Amino acid sequence: MDTGNELIQKVIEYIIENYHNDITMAATAELFNMSESSLSKKFKAFTGFRFREYLINVRTHAAADLFVNTSLSITEIADKCGFADSNTMGGTFKKIMGEAPGSYRKSH
Numbered sequence: 617m618d619t620g621n622e623l624i625q626k627v628i629e630y631i632i633e634n635y636h637n638d639i640t641m642a643a644t645a646e647l648f649n650m651s652e653s654s655l656s657k658k659f660k661a662f663t664g665f666r667f668r669e670y671l672i673n674v675r676t677h678a679a680a681d682l683f684v685n686t687s688l689s690i691t692e693i694a695d696k697c698g699f700a701d702s703n704t705m706g707g708t709f710k711k712i713m714g715e716a717p718g719s720y721r722k723s724h
Contacts, residue, residue: 623650624659631644638698
């Protein structure tokens with residue numbers, strides 16, 4: 617793996633470990649001593665996803681896990697997974713997972 621890919625792997629690990637926090641591409645680029653445009657291009661080339669798209673996918677899959685394995689409310693899960701609110705999470709969740717959070721919880 618070349619140095620650029622190692623750096624993007626570290627960015628991915630950072631996202632996975634911190635998805636519940638307010639993560640922006642600007643702050644992440646600064647943290648890893650990169651420009652936003654460089655991070656954006658390298659991230660897309662390495663993962664096939666845009667930075668924000670990847671972050672939202674990580675958050676959504678974390679929420680799916682919590683729906684199945686906890687009795688937390690939709691609002692609590694949205695908060696724990698870094699979504700702005702439960703409405704935002706609900707729409708995103710349905711788009712990515714194919715069903716609304718409540719239905720997902722019942723069927724899994």
